[in-house]
Amino acid sequence: MTDQPGDSALPQGALERLKGTTTGDHRGIFTSDLSVNEFLLVREAGFEPVALVMGSCIYHVGIQYGKWSQNQEMDVLSQAMYSAREAAMTRMRQEAADVKADGIVGVRLEVKLLPWDNNLLEFLAIGTAIVHSSGSEAFRGPNGQPFTSDLSGQDFWTLLQSGHRPLEMVMGSCVYHIAHQGTMRSLGNIGKNTEITVFSQALYSARELAMERMQQEAMSVGAEGVTGVVVHEKNYNWDSHVIEFFAIGTAVVPIHDESIAPELAKPQVVLSVN
Amino acid sequence: MLDRFKRAVEDMGQAAKSIGHLVNTQVSSGQLDETELQLQNEWNTALPQNRLPDSVERRLTDTGARKLPWISTQKPIELSLGQSHGFRPVGMVNGTCWYHFGYSWTDGHKIAWETALYRLIYEAQLMKAHAVVDIQFSNKRLGQDSSEMDYMVTGTALALNNHPIPKIPVLTTLTAMKFVRLLEVNLVPVGIAIGAAYEYLYYGVGGFMTQGFAGQNLYQSGGSGYGNTFGQSGLQGGFMSGLMNQGGMFGSFFNQEVLPLSNLANKVRNNALYQLKIAAGQQKGNYLLGNDGMFQILNFDGQTPGQSGVLARQITMGTVLEDTHKSNGNQKRNILNIKAVLDLSDTSSLIHIDV
Numbered sequence: 008m009t010d011q012p013g014d015s016a017l018p019q020g021a022l023e024r025l026k027g028t029t030t031g032d033h034r035g036i037f038t039s040d041l042s043v044n045e046f047l048l049v050r051e052a053g054f055e056p057v058a059l060v061m062g063s064c065i066y067h068v069g070i071q072y073g074k075w076s077q078n079q080e081m082d083v084l085s086q087a088m089y090s091a092r093e094a095a096m097t098r099m100r101q102e103a104a105d106v107k108a109d110g111i112v113g114v115r116l117e118v119k120l121l122p123w124d125n126n127l128l129e130f131l132a133i134g135t136a137i138v139h140s141s142g143s144e145a146f147r148g149p150n151g152q153p154f155t156s157d158l159s160g161q162d163f164w165t166l167l168q169s170g171h172r173p174l175e176m177v178m179g180s181c182v183y184h185i186a187h188q189g190t191m192r193s194l195g196n197i198g199k200n201t202e203i204t205v206f207s208q209a210l211y212s213a214r215e216l217a218m219e220r221m222q223q224e225a226m227s228v229g230a231e232g233v234t235g236v237v238v239h240e241k242n243y244n245w246d247s248h249v250i251e252f253f254a255i256g257t258a259v260v261p262i263h264d265e266s267i268a269p270e271l272a273k274p275q276v277v278l279s280v281n
Numbered sequence: 282m283l284d285r286f287k288r289a290v291e292d293m294g295q296a297a298k299s300i301g302h303l304v305n306t307q308v309s310s311g312q313l314d315e316t317e318l319q320l321q322n323e324w325n326t327a328l329p330q331n332r333l334p335d336s337v338e339r340r341l342t343d344t345g346a347r348k349l350p351w352i353s354t355q356k357p358i359e360l361s362l363g364q365s366h367g368f369r370p371v372g373m374v375n376g377t378c379w380y381h382f383g384y385s386w387t388d389g390h391k392i393a394w395e396t397a398l399y400r401l402i403y404e405a406q407l408m409k410a411h412a413v414v415d416i417q418f419s420n421k422r423l424g425q426d427s428s429e430m431d432y433m434v435t436g437t438a439l440a441l442n443n444h445p446i447p448k449i450p451v452l453t454t455l456t457a458m459k460f461v462r463l464l465e466v467n468l469v470p471v472g473i474a475i476g477a478a479y480e481y482l483y484y485g486v487g488g489f490m491t492q493g494f495a496g497q498n499l500y501q502s503g504g505s506g507y508g509n510t511f512g513q514s515g516l517q518g519g520f521m522s523g524l525m526n527q528g529g530m531f532g533s534f535f536n537q538e539v540l541p542l543s544n545l546a547n548k549v550r551n552n553a554l555y556q557l558k559i560a561a562g563q564q565k566g567n568y569l570l571g572n573d574g575m576f577q578i579l580n581f582d583g584q585t586p587g588q589s590g591v592l593a594r595q596i597t598m599g600t601v602l603e604d605t606h607k608s609n610g611n612q613k614r615n616i617l618n619i620k621a622v623l624d625l626s627d628t629s630s631l632i633h634i635d636v
Contacts, residue, residue: 042627044625044626078321158357161625168361169360169364200380200382201380202393202396203429204324205325206423207328207378208328210377210421214375218352219340222344225350230350232352232353233350233352234355234359235353235354235356236352236353256353
């Protein structure tokens with residue numbers, strides 16, 4: 008540190024690098040898609056990013072048969088959406104395991120339609136693999152595999168502060184066909200205000216199956232709960248009465264191991280000045 | 282577009298199996314198995330009786346009793362509420378009602394939202410929740426049919442540790458953090474108030490004649506109602522041409538205010554706000570926050586000049602807060618101890634590239 012005004016806040020090492028008096032070392036370089044603030048908080052939580060990891064899976068969706076007038080799960084489609092996402096996630100996790108990461112943060116799971124074929128979908132999972140700077144493996148997920156999470160750097164830090172750690176991204180998916188109503192039935196509704204129970208029921212069933220599956224997945228990794236759940240209903244080039252009800256979130260568990268429990272910051276009420 | 286699915290239905294039969302074999306996927310017969318059929322029957326009996334199938338009720342009760350993992354839409358920060366304020370997430374709740382509005386668009390909306398909310402409350406009760414936060418309203422339509430749609434409300438149920446369960450949980454569209462922040466200073470979001478008003482203004486022979494109604498809306502945590510007396514939707518377009526036909530001031534070369542329309546707009550807006558205040562008052566609220574809404578003025582053409590005119594409508598809603606300090610006759614207020622900090626969140630500085 009020097010006494011000159013303006014220099015006082017900067018550490019000596021940083022100053023010397025700025026003055027060009029040291030040389031960078033490329034061996035330790037990492038790739039990530041973290042923002043500056045995320046990077047700071049991931050480090051603050053005791054982790055270092057090691058690599059941007061990804062897994063991709065291009066999947067041909069098989070033929071699905073269903074009855075026009077029936078509410079039912081499109082099991083072939085459900086299975087396709089599920090297996091393909093699982094494959095992309097597994098490949099991403101394998102990449103992380105290869106670099107000896109303890110986990111992956113900021114996972115984005117994307118589904119893209121390929122323009123030349125309605126039956127082809129691309130599933131992409133991408134995130135930043137991180138490793139605990141102490142060398143402790145206590146943060147790893149089920150079976151000693153790296154944990155996966157869609158938490159941002161900020162959310163990851165906050166989660167640890169809440170006394171939880173991420174285990175695995177869990178999903179619940181259900182592709183459902185909503186019955187078409189027969190003409191006679193539709194005519195019967197003309198001029199009436201009435202609930203269309205058959206449609207309500209379809210949405211309920213789809214929701215129920217997706218939620219059940221998500222809870223099942225969370226149970227199987229020994230989670231206490233699932234945080235940051237996002238639910239969406241989408242249609243990927245299917246019949247207009249077919250929807251995918253998809254829920255995804257990060258399964259978490261309380262931190263029992265005292266050695267890895269973070270020092271808790273005391274929350275304060277603040278007014279942002281930037 | 283005749284897509285894969287429709288084609289498949291038409292070709293159902295033998296071809297199915299061979300194609301299915303080629304693409305190496307399981308071909309389902311399109312028939313429901315026994316258990317699925319039974320479950321659908323249960324849904325059909327349960328919904329009209331204001332309950333859910335047994336298996337669903339069991340899942341919700343088990344989730345509430347912490348036998349199953351909780352599911353929460355909230356970010357990790359909410360989990361810290363457990364440590365700081367004794368709240369824990371219980372699970373996601375939802376209510377849905379697919380409704381066909383035949384004779385009345387207005388009543389249809391009212392009944393459908395009421396039903397969906399009732400179902401959400403029912404799920405929260407099964408989970409033994411104290412509050413449902415982050416409530417979101419959404420609609421869904423199939424195809425172009427405008428006479429029916431799905432009304433869905435979802436939210437995250439929260440419970441306080443070791444406190445008696447209320448009969449009806451507090452409902453709020455606020456996130457858990459904001460909800461708790463308000464509780465800290467003795468403000469309880471008791472519900473959501475909605476005020477709506479509409480009025481028709483018909484073109485008369487010599488100018489404008491007015492006629493119509495104004496209405497009131499109320500949706501509160503007691504579940505006793507989301508009402509609305511919105512008018513039928515008018516026909517868009519042709520607004521100016523419709524006015525020009527009236528002659529008089531619209532044919533004039535001078536700049537001038539269209540007073541009948543100004544008055545109509547003011548009247549409808551004021552009326553909606555008044556209804557909003559009444560609705561908030563009925564919920565014993567002291568404050569109303571986040572006043573949000575929409576205003577529309579639509580032109581419609583009828584068979585005769587007397588049936589043509591404009592429709593103005595306004596819907597406005599906000600969160601009702603009760604100041605429990607005030608209700609308890611206490612004048613001293615809790616104040617927040619505010620500090621200035623640097624925000625490490627990314628929302629303001631994120632670079633987003635659309636591809």
